[in-house]
Amino acid sequence: xxxxxxxxxxxxxxxxxxxxxxxxxxxxxxxxxxxxxxxxxxxxxxxxxxxxxxxxxxxxxxxxxxxxxxxxxxxxxxxxxxxxxxxxxxxxxxxxxxxxxxxxxxxxxxxxxxxxxxxxxxxxxxxxxxxxxxxxxxxxxxxxxxxxxxxxxxxxxxxxxxxxxxxxxxxxxxxxxxxxxxxxxxxxxxxxxxxxxxxxxxxxx
Amino acid sequence: xxxxxxxxxxxxxxxxxxxxxxxxxxxxxxxxxxxxxxxxxxxxxxxxxxxxxxxxxxxxxxxxxxxxxxxxxxxxxxxxxxxxxxxxxxxxxxxxxxxxxxxxxxxxxxxxxxxxxxxxxxxxxxxxxxxxxxxxxxxxxxxxxxxxxxxxxxxxxxxxxxxxxxxxxxxxxxxxxxxxxxxxxxxxxxxxxxxxxxxxxxxxxxxxxxxxxxxxxxxxxxxxxxxxxxxxxxxxxxxxxxxxxxxxxxxxxxxxxxxxxxxxxxxxxxxxxxxxxxxxxxxxxxxxxxxxxxxxxxxxxxxxxxxxxxxxxxxxxxxxxxxxxxxxxxxxxxxxxxxxxxxxxxxxxxxxxxxxxxxxxxxxxxxxxxxxxxxxxxxxxxxxxxxxxxxxxxxxxxxxxxxxxxxxxxxxxxxxxxxxxxxxxxxxxxxxxxxxxxxxxxxxxxxxxxxxxxxxxxxxxxxxxxxxxxxxxxxxxxxxxxxxxxxxxxxxxxxxxxxxxxxxxxxxxxxxxxxxxxxxxxxxxxxxxxxxxxxxxxxxxxxxxxxxxxxxxxxxxxxxxxxxxxxxxxxxxxxxxxxxxxxxxxxxxxxxxxxxxxxxxxxxxxxxxxxxxxxxxxxxxxxxxxxxxxxxxxxxxxxxxxxxx
Ligand SMILES: [Zn+2]
Numbered sequence: 001x002x003x004x005x006x007x008x009x010x011x012x013x014x015x016x017x018x019x020x021x022x023x024x025x026x027x028x029x030x031x032x033x034x035x036x037x038x039x040x041x042x043x044x045x046x047x048x049x050x051x052x053x054x055x056x057x058x059x060x061x062x063x064x065x066x067x068x069x070x071x072x073x074x075x076x077x078x079x080x081x082x083x084x085x086x087x088x089x090x091x092x093x094x095x096x097x098x099x100x101x102x103x104x105x106x107x108x109x110x111x112x113x114x115x116x117x118x119x120x121x122x123x124x125x126x127x128x129x130x131x132x133x134x135x136x137x138x139x140x141x142x143x144x145x146x147x148x149x150x151x152x153x154x155x156x157x158x159x160x161x162x163x164x165x166x167x168x169x170x171x172x173x174x175x176x177x178x179x180x181x182x183x184x185x186x187x188x189x190x191x192x193x194x195x196x197x198x199x200x201x202x203x204x205x
Numbered sequence: 206x207x208x209x210x211x212x213x214x215x216x217x218x219x220x221x222x223x224x225x226x227x228x229x230x231x232x233x234x235x236x237x238x239x240x241x242x243x244x245x246x247x248x249x250x251x252x253x254x255x256x257x258x259x260x261x262x263x264x265x266x267x268x269x270x271x272x273x274x275x276x277x278x279x280x281x282x283x284x285x286x287x288x289x290x291x292x293x294x295x296x297x298x299x300x301x302x303x304x305x306x307x308x309x310x311x312x313x314x315x316x317x318x319x320x321x322x323x324x325x326x327x328x329x330x331x332x333x334x335x336x337x338x339x340x341x342x343x344x345x346x347x348x349x350x351x352x353x354x355x356x357x358x359x360x361x362x363x364x365x366x367x368x369x370x371x372x373x374x375x376x377x378x379x380x381x382x383x384x385x386x387x388x389x390x391x392x393x394x395x396x397x398x399x400x401x402x403x404x405x406x407x408x409x410x411x412x413x414x415x416x417x418x419x420x421x422x423x424x425x426x427x428x429x430x431x432x433x434x435x436x437x438x439x440x441x442x443x444x445x446x447x448x449x450x451x452x453x454x455x456x457x458x459x460x461x462x463x464x465x466x467x468x469x470x471x472x473x474x475x476x477x478x479x480x481x482x483x484x485x486x487x488x489x490x491x492x493x494x495x496x497x498x499x500x501x502x503x504x505x506x507x508x509x510x511x512x513x514x515x516x517x518x519x520x521x522x523x524x525x526x527x528x529x530x531x532x533x534x535x536x537x538x539x540x541x542x543x544x545x546x547x548x549x550x551x552x553x554x555x556x557x558x559x560x561x562x563x564x565x566x567x568x569x570x571x572x573x574x575x576x577x578x579x580x581x582x583x584x585x586x587x588x589x590x591x592x593x594x595x596x597x598x599x600x601x602x603x604x605x606x607x608x609x610x611x612x613x614x615x616x617x618x619x620x621x622x623x624x625x626x627x628x629x630x631x632x633x634x635x636x637x638x639x640x641x642x643x644x645x646x647x648x649x650x651x652x653x654x655x656x657x658x659x660x661x662x663x664x665x666x667x668x669x670x671x672x673x674x675x676x677x678x679x680x681x682x683x684x685x686x687x688x689x690x691x692x693x694x695x696x697x698x699x700x701x702x703x704x705x706x707x708x709x710x711x712x713x714x715x716x717x718x719x720x721x722x723x724x725x726x727x728x729x730x731x732x733x734x735x736x737x738x739x740x741x742x743x744x745x746x747x748x749x750x751x752x753x754x755x756x757x758x759x760x761x762x763x764x765x766x767x768x769x770x771x772x773x774x775x776x777x778x779x780x781x782x783x784x785x786x787x788x789x790x791x792x793x794x795x796x797x798x799x800x801x802x803x804x805x806x807x808x809x810x811x812x813x814x815x816x817x818x819x820x821x822x823x824x825x826x827x828x829x830x831x832x833x834x835x836x837x838x839x840x841x842x843x844x845x846x847x848x849x850x
Contacts, residue, residue: 088719089660
């Protein structure tokens with residue numbers, strides 16, 4: 001299988017190694033349908049976008065469907081096994097990119113790490129008030145669940161939903177300032193970490 | 206010629222299986238000589254009279270003789286495939302045939318001296334479908350798309366693929382039943398809109414067509430005028446014989462994107478039947494102090510309960526009557542209300558799963574623009590009412606719930622043969638995938654409802670100096686503890702270069718392919734060499750075993766239909782007429798004289814036809830008609846069989 005040997009890191013290869021024609025996507029040649037793993041290309045580049053928090057959901061979706069149509073294993077039904085495997089890998093890659101770019105939290109997370117911020121495992125900092133608040137809420141949820149108190153559960157659902165919304169607004173505001181300075185990136189990291197706590201609560205509800 | 210090779214679409218169901226294919230005109234269900242598309246997923250092993258190899262009966266024949274052959278008639282095998290003994294404890298009281306534990310937490314069906322894997326039993330059904338297709342198409346067929354419940358896990362999917370292989374079929378894709386139904390629904394709607402009320406691609410005897418009217422007569426038709434271009438959110442509610450699935454899809458032109466799925470692989474029409482069986486068993490026990498639970502009774506009660514259930518979908522009440530012998534008879538009337546009370550909890554469970562699927566898709570019931578009903582059990586009025594209440598709109602019922610899955614499978618088959626290259630199906634994995642971490646917890650690698658193919662990688666290292674192998678336990682499920690999830694298997698990484706502890710870095714790739722099946726690969730990063738990986742499957746067959754059942758299936762197989770169809774039919778006529786005579790002798794006094802005489806005449810006529818005719822289709826039809834005309838007699842016979850046990 002062709003590998004994109006003649007590509008510079010993170011850009012669309014100029015020419016397809018199989019047919020020598022120019023390529024529009026880092027993932028596949030539209031002329032001869034050769035697939036490329038494009039492991040070094042960012043999610044944004046896969047979708048032909050500049051890195052940014054604000055994206056048009058409709059554009060993302062259209063691009064995704066066009067890519068999927070070109071690379072999905074169903075499109076290579078009689079291909080050799082290596083090609084089939086590669087199309088699975090490339091499809092998995094595009095699916096991941098679509099999932100990340102369409103979800104505001106995953107998108108902020110990805111953008112933060114891409115632009116020099118720390119990952120959740122590197123920086124686990126969560127504001128103390130968020131910790132105590134979620135601890136309290138968890139107890140309330142467990143209590144309401146134990147006594148099957150639907151009214152309280154409804155109230156808690158609304159409350160946690162509101163917290164998620166507010167935190168997400170904070171995430172968006174900080175993510176728009178990326179790459180920003182270290183303070184901004186740390187603040188975003190903390191907001192994203194808090195978000196995880198709230199999302200876990202929401203799952204329990 | 207590879208380009209035009211036909212790929213079959215097969216719906217391998219718990220109670221019934223169907224086969225379809227698509228050509229330029231669209232998808233077609235392949236029917237038997239009597240126009241019936243459904244083949245009962247039942248096989249019977251009948252000892253050969255000469256003491257040779259046992260004869261295997263399949264489908265209607267096996268189903269119709271289940272009561273006489275209780276321990277050697279295998280049904281609902283789909284509820285056992287890919288499962289271990291612990292998974293099926295609650296099934297056992299309802300199975301008339303014997304099930305024992307096999308190696309690696311698998312199960313075996315035991316008939317006389319022989320033990321069969323669920324894959325082997327399923328492969329017999331698949332081979333019968335393949336042969337039906339080959340007779341119809343007049344050429345050999347080697348490839349198929351087979352459908353499975355969306356909620357089937359990795360082991361169940363692999364086992365289904367193995368069954369296909371054992372039936373001489375390359376399973377080019379496993380697709381999910383609700384997704385297949387959505388394909389049939391979506392393409393049907395699009396074509397109807399493009400052509401104005403277009404003719405159905407597959408019109409069935411029952412008068413159901415696979416195409417809807419452009420506007421749904423009962424539903425709120427607030428679709429935009431050009432609905433073919435707009436996206437539509439659809440819920441597929443699929444309640445079959447043994448399994449329940451709900452899938453939420455976004456359908457936009459020819460793209461079918463599954464947003465989420467939820468289900469229960471042990472919830473279906475069988476369970477509704479069992480509620481009736483339990484009621485009868487309990488009341489017979491209370492009233493007569495009799496325990497009716499022999500294999501014969503189990504088979505008889507199954508058919509009996511199913512008939513009552515079907516009657517209650519059409520009528521407000523049904524009579525239950527069992528002759529228990531010694532002038533004792535159990536008699537009661539069951540109303541539809543009573544039946545609905547019995548199954549209410551089961552139906553409620555399906556609605557809870559609908560809410561889970563909606564939540565995972567990030568939608569509320571109002572967002573769903575159409576609810577497509579699939580599976581025979583959706584004919585139950587209570588199911589329709591509850592679904593309508595849950596989604597706040599009447600479900601779409603224009604599709605034939607029995608055939609829509611096979612139609613969709615044939616459509617996907619035509620995509621994979623390169624004929625329908627515009628259609629794109631994007632499905633999801635129903636269950637989260639993880640690995641066991643320290644202390645028996647689960648480290649999630651892929652969350653449920655992720656679009657497939659999907660991939661995750663994880664680094665592993667050694668704990669001891671010079672360690673050259675690492676074991677990874679792979680799990681599927683949503684629970685926090687490994688013990689509560691389903692262990693897919695243990696993967697052993699071997700051939701790791703001997704190094705101090707913690708130094709080797711083995712990258713393991715977990716890839717769920719478009720079939721929803723897991724593939725694992727590993728690479729040691731320092732040496733760059735592909736680490737050897739050995740998979741020890743839980744609940745499944747090894748490659749050697751699959752090869753063995755593929756090889757041996759030729760011997761196990763019943764005689765080839767094409768060559769021996771006449772012998773089979775004549776034998777069947779002999780069997781059926783003889784049986785009818787026996788029944789007449791035993792319970793004929795319960796019939797009116799005119800009825801008795803008519804059956805006697807039918808017996809003579811059928812024997813004469815069997816001896817003389819060269820038209821096997823005619824004989825088949827006559828045999829079928831005979832079965833129908835002696836149905837009442839057979840029912841009386843079932844009661845008598847119950848009495849005898
Ligand atoms: Zn090219």
